[in-house]
Amino acid sequence: MQKTYLNWIPIKVQRNNGTEHPEQYHESEIYWCYLGENIGSEQDGSAPLYTRPALIVKGFSKTLVWCIPISSKKEKSKYTMPVKNRYVDGILLLSQIRAIDTLRLGDYCGTINNSTLHSVKRAIARIIQI
Numbered sequence: 001m002q003k004t005y006l007n008w009i010p011i012k013v014q015r016n017n018g019t020e021h022p023e024q025y026h027e028s029e030i031y032w033c034y035l036g037e038n039i040g041s042e043q044d045g046s047a048p049l050y051t052r053p054a055l056i057v058k059g060f061s062k063t064l065v066w067c068i069p070i071s072s073k074k075e076k077s078k079y080t081m082p083v084k085n086r087y088v089d090g091i092l093l094l095s096q097i098r099a100i101d102t103l104r105l106g107d108y109c110g111t112i113n114n115s116t117l118h119s120v121k122r123a124i125a126r127i128i129q130i
Contacts (some may be wrong), residue, residue, distance in 0.1 A: 008037040020043050021063050021102050025049050028117045029056050029089055032106035033067060043069045043096040053088050055110050057120060068092045068120070068123075081123055084111040094123055 025031075033054040033057050035045035045051045054067040070083060072090045079095035089105040112120075 003037055004047065005037050007047070007092070011050060012036060012048060015103050019103050022105055023118060025056055025059065025065065025102060025105065026111075027056055027059055028111045028114065030065075030070070030083075030085065030109040030111065032109060033069070033100060034104045034106060035069060035100075043063065043071075043093055049106075051106055053090070055083065055092060055112065055120070057097070057117070057124065060099075066097055066100060067100055068094060068124075069096050069098075081120060083086065083112060083116070092120060094120075094127055097124060 011034065030053050032051045034046070034049065034051050035043060035054070036050045038044050043052070053070040055070060056067050057066050058066040060066070069092075070088055070090045071093055073088075074082070074091050076091075079093070080091040081094060083090060083092050
């Protein structure tokens with residue numbers, strides 16, 4: 001599939017220059033995130049705004065979090081995990097965990113419960129064992 005990097009650039013500039021950091025966020029929350037147009041196998045956001053839902057799994061500061069993108073394609077693997085709430089029904093792409101600035105956070109899409117968050121964190125720990 002042909003990438004559309006030039007279409008993503010104005011959106012990225014607008015997010016960086018015209019958006020304020022959210023007042024607060026919490027681990028276990030899901031947001032539409034402006035993930036953009038990326039390289040190779042890195043998970044893209046979907047056009048036209050290059051967004052996709054993502055779960056916040058760890059906050060490091062007011063402006064930096066780890067998030068896991070969510071896909072509506074329910075392809076099972078050892079690097080995916082189902083996730084569902086009132087707004088989202090898909091799979092967490094565990095291998096695509098990434099650090100993002102909170103300027104990339106868009107609309108709120110609910111939360112997952114603490115038990116599910118704990119399961120997600122255990123799965124991440126299992127995957128990143130070196």
